[in-house]
Amino acid sequence: MGSSELIFRGHETQPVSDSYSPKPDKPWASVTRPIRYMLREQRLLFVFLGIAIATLIFTLFPASRATQHNFADSITYFPIDTQSKFSNPHRLGFGSSNPTGKIPLGLKRKGLRIVVTGGAGFVGSHLVDRLIARGDSVMVVDNFFTGRKENVMHHFGNPNFELIRHDVVEPLLLEVDQIYHLACPASPVHYKFNPTNVVGTLNMLGLAKRVGARFLLTSTSEVYGDPLQHPQKETYWGNVNPIG
Numbered sequence: 001m002g003s004s005e006l007i008f009r010g011h012e013t014q015p016v017s018d019s020y021s022p023k024p025d026k027p028w029a030s031v032t033r034p035i036r037y038m039l040r041e042q043r044l045l046f047v048f049l050g051i052a053i054a055t056l057i058f059t060l061f062p063a064s065r066a067t068q069h070n071f072a073d074s075i076t077y078f079p080i081d082t083q084s085k086f087s088n089p090h091r092l093g094f095g096s097s098n099p100t101g102k103i104p105l106g107l108k109r110k111g112l113r114i115v116v117t118g119g120a121g122f123v124g125s126h127l128v129d130r131l132i133a134r135g136d137s138v139m140v141v142d143n144f145f146t147g148r149k150e151n152v153m154h155h156f157g158n159p160n161f162e163l164i165r166h167d168v169v170e171p172l173l174l175e176v177d178q179i180y181h182l183a184c185p186a187s188p189v190h191y192k193f194n195p196t197n198v199v200g201t202l203n204m205l206g207l208a209k210r211v212g213a214r215f216l217l218t219s220t221s222e223v224y225g226d227p228l229q230h231p232q233k234e235t236y237w238g239n240v241n242p243i244g
Ligand SMILES: O=C(O)[C@H]1O[C@H](OP(=O)(O)OP(=O)(O)OC[C@H]2O[C@@H](n3ccc(=O)[nH]c3=O)[C@H](O)[C@@H]2O)[C@H](O)[C@@H](O)[C@@H]1O
Pocket: 117, 118, 119, 120, 121, 122, 123, 124, 141, 142, 143, 144, 145, 146, 147, 148, 166, 167, 168, 181, 182, 183, 184, 185, 186, 187, 194, 196, 200, 218, 219, 220, 221, 222
């Protein structure tokens, strides 16, 4: 048997197929193809150009300060440097940790749970209006000594509002992020005999400690003595020295 016979048999065993069979895809083709396309068409240049324009826009027009949750918004004399002492990751209130006022696009401020003691009083009810307006959930705790339900009645039915008749002289447990302690008998005649100033404040401070809430305590206009000016402007310091 010669080599020619072998060749001939070989032809016989290999069926000649004339149908087209495509080359198997290269495994990296799906990755390299778009890269090659981008380089070829100078798409990369456009991508970088887009990034540069977006950066420029976000730098020139930062997110509105209105979305920032700043306590100074409502009461400007709160000591801002205390903010660092009360860090709580799920809160942005009492001055945000974002000092530039820029909030990443799409990130909406989370509403806070706030308790306002004395929230049915004059100052308190206006504070409640402001907090509700900015989207917080507010619980008013008041014993109605001098406050009135009518001051907060317009929030009844709002799921973000609750009114609790309670004397802060008695302890109270609420899950909150911030406490504005405004409950106090406003007249010296009353607060001399009422334990709210001391016991009520201690109770609220205890609550703040327990739930890790921030705390604001209001003083009284009585510290100014009998005013010589009506109405008193922010620049008026009174006829007494409030710091001794
Ligand atoms: O200048 C002041 O001396 C007072 O000023 C504000 O109070 P203001 O809104 O002017 O006074 P009210 O309208 O009388 O508000 C006090 C609220 O606290 C409530 N309160 C008072 C006393 C008390 O023991 N518990 C309590 O819930 C009253 O019912 C009332 O709603 C402050 O909120 C008081 O802390 C402060 O004592």
